[in-house]
Amino acid sequence: MTHSAIKAGSLFPSTVVTGVEGEAVDISQISENADWRMVIVYRGKHCPLCTKYLNLLETYKERFAKNGVEIVAVSADSKEQLEIHLPALEISFPIYHGLSIEQMKALGVYISDPRSEKETDHAFAEPGLFVINEKGKVQLLDISNGPFSRPDLAVLAGGLEFIKAPENDYPIRGTHQ
Template identity: 55%
Template sequence: MSQDYTNKLHAGSTFPTQTVTLKSGKEVALGEPRTGFDWQLIVVYRGKHCPLCTKYLNQLQNYIERLAKIGVDVLAISGDNKEQLVTHASQLNTEFDIAYGMTLEQMKELGLYISDPRSDQETDHPFSEPGLFVVNEQGKIQVIDISNNPFVRPELEALVNGLTWIKDPDNNYPIRGMHR
């Protein structure tokens, strides 16, 4: 019996250099927040075929202002192509950047779980299951959450409250999970 293993990223490690394409066509680097921000929250979602992803992204919009106040930029990405993202945008009430075209190699490099579609009606390509990465000002992974299904994701209120607490210099909170 052969087993395939995924390569998981570790808290505190340097976030891999990856370039992605926004809906506008502009290329940006994952893990490099826009000007005015020092951290970046990267939300990897399954794609337009996933109603739970649509709901999560729409809920995330409610936290954008609070995240901006603490210097956290937000970017979401999936393996969907540009046409799928454009179609999906009509269901999204979001103002943060959303990228498309994440490759299988990029998904694997991030240690994401990858699924095949159940049918052509679901989607036309393998897709990543949800992942969430918070990259700090040093380019290190501060927070990581990877799921193998759409039902398990960080609860956004707890995540934003936690990031607010972590980023408060008075708390001197280290990256957790680094015991080797």
């Protein structure tokens, strides 16, 4: 398998997925309530570590929001799988479903097949985190090939506060050609 990650500094691709109410949403678009967006790609309802991470992320939501960073989450789960998962999620940020294999490839996340029908019934994305700046560019990203490696949210929140502080004039890193 070849793997190609999205590049730091590139435009985050238009990625239309489906909301809980059935609405089509482009997760690349930052709302009027923020100037940056954090997109969390999670494995799906079958992953207890994803549930734990999303619930922990909720406890940082206000800190990110005070810094102008909104949060959204998305998986390849079906509408039914997301609806079953919702009661275990203690989150108030938007969550979406229906991420396709083509979209996963465009984002550069790792894709796994289920180990058995007990896990899930479809290929799914491994964890990915993308921070999109006000220009629609990928300012920061983290992808993993398994659920055991994810960014520390306290470090991430502090890092974004540093990056966004005008006096730091912090560039997008990792763009050397």
